[in-house]
Amino acid sequence: MIEEKKNVENLRRVRFNTIWLVPLVAIMVASWMLYQNWSSQGPVITLTAPNAEGLEAGQTKLKARNVDVGKVIGIRLSSDFDKAIIQVRMNQGTQKMLREDTKFWVVKPRIGREGVSGLGTLLSGAYIDMAPSEQGKESTEFTLLSQPPLSTKKEGVRILLHSDDSSKLDVGSLVHFRGYEVGYIEEVGFDADSGSITYRVVVKPPYDALVNDAVQFWVTPGLSFKSSVQGFEVRLDSLETFLSGGISFGLGKSRSAGQPVKDLTSFRLYPSKEDADNNLYDQTLEYVFLFDSNVSGLAAGADVEFRGVRIGTVLEVPFTGISMDTLTSHERPVIPVLARIEPQRLNAWKVSGDVSLKKWQELLDYRIHQGLRARLEIGNYLNAAKVISLDFMDNPPPIKLKTFEGYQVFPTGPDSLANIEGKVSIVLDKLADVPLKETFDKLGKTMGEANETLRQLQAVSKSVKLLLDQSETQALPADLSDVMAELNLTLETYQANGQIGRPLRENMVSLGRALNELQPLLRQLRENPNTLIFDSKPRLDVQPKAAR
Template identity: 30%
Template sequence: MSDQPPRAERVDGSPPQREKPPPTAHLRRRRFSFVWLIPIVAAGIALYLGYRTLVQQGPLITITFNNAFGLSEGQTQVKYKAVALGTVETIDLSPDNSHVVVRVRMNGVGTRFLTDHARFWVVRPHFSPSNFSGLDTLVSGAYIEVDPGAPGGRYRAHFTGLQDPPGVRSDQPGHTYVLKAESIGSLSSGSPVFYRDVQVGEVLAYDLGDGLGPVTINVFVRAPYDRLVRPESHFYNSSGVSAGFQGGGFHIEFQSLQAIIAGGVTFDLPKEAADSAPSPNSAVFPLFASKGEAEAAGYQNQIPIVAYFQTSVSGLSRGSPVNVFGIQVGEVTEVKLLLNPNKGTAKVRVAMQLQPERVFSANEFPKNETAPVVLQKMVDRGLRAVLESGSLITGQKQISLEVVPGAKPAKITREGSALVMPSEGGGLDNIMSSLSDVTTKLSKIPFDALGSNLNKLLVTANDTIGGPEVKQSLTSLSTTLKDVQQLVKNTNDGLAPTLKALPGLTKSLQTTLHAATSTLGQVGRGYGSDSDFQRNLEQLMDQANGALRSIKLLADFLDRHPEALILGRTGRATGG
């Protein structure tokens, strides 16, 4: 059997026609448009960025600051060594309005900085005498800097920002030391620390404590200079300018211009500390007020001396030098006034420290002699403590140990651990005291009575000189001198006639000279030496002396040539 249906025959008997199959439907495919790639790629990028953001996004932390000056939401970044670690999201005030709360979204790199050792602060332009920093923020704006601190630590998401940048970063090698001082002077945070005029560190901070004890100052010394800080090192305040008279001239000393403006600390390394080990971190040192005090503290042998004075010590103060023959051997440590209300007396106690190492080396100082014995030997030879002027311009005084001629014997005594040195007045005070004594003695001289007596004496002298006896004596003396001159002239022609009158002339001359001597004695007692009459008398006496010399020559000639009395100076006698 066939499953096919019977063919239908046509009425006219013609064979039936075959029916055409129905037409087949064909679907037309739509082509892919590349326009769709743009949103697909964009969606893929968005998904990738979202995934990356979710993967790399760090935690949200909060940092509190005193103010938000320079900070902006969505712009201010958190940086470490100029690498961005996060961005500020929001800035709000605290509930009590005392500070601001800054929320920062950290990235994946910045997450490892979030420990309790980390420190945050705002970097802004900073101008101070000690340094200038943050100048780049004038263009780029402020940012938050982070210091990760020491390795380790626990995770933390809430921080309190620093008001100022820390002096030492965790990645900076070096050591921190503690200094103790009575006052800080012009020191402040950021003041430099020097060694041989090279800046090797800075002052970190200071603490007054309870206000009764010394001030604590923390300083940082960078490596490798921290190995120069040893137990024998001395720190001293090198701030400002030191001026004074030294070596006969005006001396000015300062560390640097930076130390003048911002203050500074300097430390040294003594030669005897060459083999010592460096000091550990947080070692404590005293901070001396000056270089001189630091040098004095380095002397191992210190001999305390005390001297008492009862004169003015104005200009003498702590640190004043103690000299021997102009060479400093110590310094004054205390000047104190002592009053005794019971006796009503007062004196000044001056404490000193003698430092033999200023003069003697360790090998030169006598080993078998003690300080009291050596000083007693010197005191026996007149050594005394004398207060003298160091500068007449500034009025500064100093103590001089010098030998005083004729000093009374004294003994060295003890006052606790100090030796009591005998003192002696000296210097300008002694000169003024001597002048005062001279003035007192001069004031006791009766100048008025002396003037009155002198006036009476001059009146008497005038009466005496103007009298007839003096005039007659002078007339006789003048006549005699003329005769003597005529006699000398006549001897040139011949001695015989002249010698006949010689005895009478000699007698007359002696009488006249005796009268003149008596008269001049009265003149010398009653008349001044500076007068015209006195000068005339002196001229007459010179003439009289010339006449007597002529007579003496005549007598000598007659003694050698007696025949001249007969022959005169002519003939054979002349040839002799």
């Protein structure tokens, strides 16, 4: 009994020993801390990236608007060792930000055309930034972007552009409308099926109202150099487009605005504004021109003119839709050129449908029968660029071929250089027909006669000189001087104050005075011839005057 009581007392001492309170409190505190840590943690998300450059597990933070919302807890390779898998522990309360449209990217020092960014990470290290989204379903798996997104808002309108023959533009390249910056390239891709480069373009509001189904898009290179019939053209756009190029859009000439478009509507991207303008002419007549001359200087895009007015465009030089049998079937080898007549250039967009094209076809056929022919002409002598010129010819060659590889043939004539060569050849032929030998013989005989005449003149000149050297000839001037003195003296005698001139002048003055005095008498005799016999008027008796 005594031992049992001792055991009970020992148990009571152990049960109520205060030392056991310390581990108990420690367990309770640890449990509370674990609960607090577990309750404050958010979900774990997975980011897939090509590499994990600049990221460290337990150090790299994830931020939204520069606020810490998570931390990288693990980095590993994918099962195929092709990508990096990054796990991020998000903070509690961030579940609503994790949507399918949420974007993640690494912030680090970058130098681009937008400027220098991310310099603050030189000291703090790179971090992951995110653009939260409220659209889409909740998700925990995302792809880490290689570049920061240009826009995180679904604003404006997005357009898909397809380019077949232009160089690649970079993401962020600007979109202009009449020189104003209205958007940018958001994404660049490549369509393997069509072999074309694709661009997703964003046009920001309020400029998105300018996009409709009638606009056209073209590339605006920063620096372009073009040589054409019009001459040399150098164009320099803004500095931004000079560095990276850009895209412009607008309505064509005489076109009205169309209907608004929806997001991701497809348009074709033309390599230049000229190509975009030429594409507006959708009602055309295509012909093949067979030239029997040198086509150097004629290129695709050259003008087809009628007396200096552009009415069409050259499409292919030479025309590739031909075969060797076709070329060898002609009497003389010819160079086929495919071009088109564009009546809309002259008819101010009134050409529509097959009816108007049929009328233009009939008109051209009628003019061809009247002598309308095509020939090559140099449009610019600086760069030797050629054009196809249509005009009427006198006595044109007959039309032999009507169609060529399914295209109607437009009859051609000799080019301007060939005409010049022909005229020069004619002149040379006429010169060859001239009897040059007889002409030179006659010319030689004439020159001989001229030499004989000159010899005779020299002999006469020598005789005259001998005559003048004689003393009798030298005495002639003195006698001639005496004769001239006597003649002068005689003339002075007959002058007004001379011995004969003065009396003659006085007599003439007296005679004039006498004639003036006789004029009344002569006038009276002319009026009354009997004046010499009778008095002119009867005399009246004198009447005495009355007294006053």
